[in-house]
Amino acid sequence: MNAKPIRTALGLVAGLAAASAMADEPRTLTVYTYDSFVAEWxxxxxxxxxxxxxxxxxxxxxxxxxxxxxxxxxxxLEGEDSAADLLLGLDMNLMADARDLDLLAPHQxxxxxxxxxxxxxxxxxxxxxxxxFAFVYDSEALPNPPKSFAELLAAPDxxxxxxxxxxTSITGLGLLLWMKRVYGDEAPAAWEKLNDHVLTVTGGWSQAYFSLFMNGEAPMVLSYSTSPAYHMAVENTERYQAAEFAEGHYLQVETAAMLKSSEHPALARDFLDFVxxxxxxxHIPLGNVMYPAIDLGEERPAVFDRLIEPESFTFSPEEVQAHRREWIREWLNASAR
Structure with missing residues (x-):
């Protein structure tokens, strides 16, 4: 008996079964984002x-x-071999650098x-x-917070x-740009004065806010003007507030982007439409504790009406790309003194 036809038939059956199983598997859309976005809260x-x-x-x-x-x-690092279909969390200050990699596709x-x-x-x-961006303060530890950068820099040490x-941090970069926008060529001198007040510099926002500030290590932390909304809505406390600075505040817009190398481009664009x-x-106002990108009407939590509404400003993404390394060196040099 010739076993070859039998083996061939069995191979075809196994191949069809495998193809059927693969067809039944759900499509997986992989999204790179930051840790606080995917946290339980x-x-x-x-x-x-x-x-x-x-x-x-x-x-x-x-x-x-x-x-x-x-x-x-x-x-x-990953380039065209990235496992990601989408990115959530590149803000406008990193857009120009990301665009130059030529790895992203139009969102449509x-x-x-x-x-x-x-x-x-x-x-x-x-x-x-x-x-x-804003400095959030503990009103029990600091009942009279500074109302400007000038007041903060002139405060007792x-x-x-x-x-x-x-x-390493989006919020840290935000402060760098905020200081540069306010002080211009005088930013190095302003950094030297601010450094007298810096308890510590963390690698990221979560460590600064939750591990240190919420444990009472310092009465002020670099965060967002929206941060008090979470405390008011979820914790039912007005203890933590954002200091409104007379010089104005730096604006941040966070974005989603799709990779050209996505294995599921139609599904990725469906997700971008869903965004x-x-x-x-x-899920944004109290999950990410930021303003939503569309008008939610009555769905936006009422506590957002109680937040500070300061003047705001930005640099263009291209300006940030052109000067970011130079301005970081200014900060490093001032910090070393």
Whole structure:
């Protein structure tokens, strides 16, 4: 008896079975983002549930990195071999560097739904939230916080603040740009004065806010003007507030972007369309504790009406790209003195 036809037939059956099994497997969309986004209390779990209910036959998988700067570095290292389909967490200060890698695809989303404090028409980077950098203070430990950078720099040295490193942290980079926007060529001298008040410089926001500030290590921490919303809505306390600085505050817009190398481009663009829907955006105000990128109407928590509304400003992404290393060197030199 010739066993070859039998083996061939069995091979065909096994191949068809494997193909059928693969067809039955849900499509997996891999999203690189930052750790606080996917935390139990963050927006990630709710967004995952909502999107998987929408697509029906897919699975959303988050890969948590330490922050936006780490996202950019991972994208640069992995290049076209990246396992990611999408990135969530590159803010406008990193956009120009990410664009130059030529690894990202147009989002093709309807931008008419956006409700931002600035105009936005970028074809690659899709906003999903925005906020303003601010110093959050403990009103029990610091009942009379500084009302400007000038007051902070002139305060007694025993007023301590916690900040983040601009080389590794989006918020740290935000402070760097905020100081440069306010002080210009005088920024190095301003940094020297601020350094007298810095208790420590952390690698990221979570360590600064939760591990140190919330444990009473210092009465002020670099964060966002929206941070008090979480404490007011979830913890029912007004103890933690954002100091409004007379010089104005630096604006941040966080974005989503799709990789050209995505194995599921149609599904990735479906997710980007989902980003500007209420089903995604309703998780932003108290999950990511930022302003939503669209008008949520009555769905936006009422505590957001009690936040400070300072004047705000930015540099363009191209200006940040051109000067970021130079301005980081200024900060490092001032910190060493």
């Amino acid at each position: 963050g927006p990630g779990p709710g967004i995952k549930k909502a999107f998987e209910a929408r697509c029906g036959d897919c699975r959303l998988e988050f890969v948590a990195l330490s922050g936006g700067v780490d996202l950019l570095q991972r994208l640069r 989303a309807d931008l008419s739904r956006l409700a931002l404090p600035i105009d936005w028409d970028d074809p690659v980077f899709l906003p999903y939230d925005w906020g303003r 025993d007023l301590k603040v916690i900040i983040q490193d601009p080389r 500007l829907s209420p089903d995604f955006q309703r």
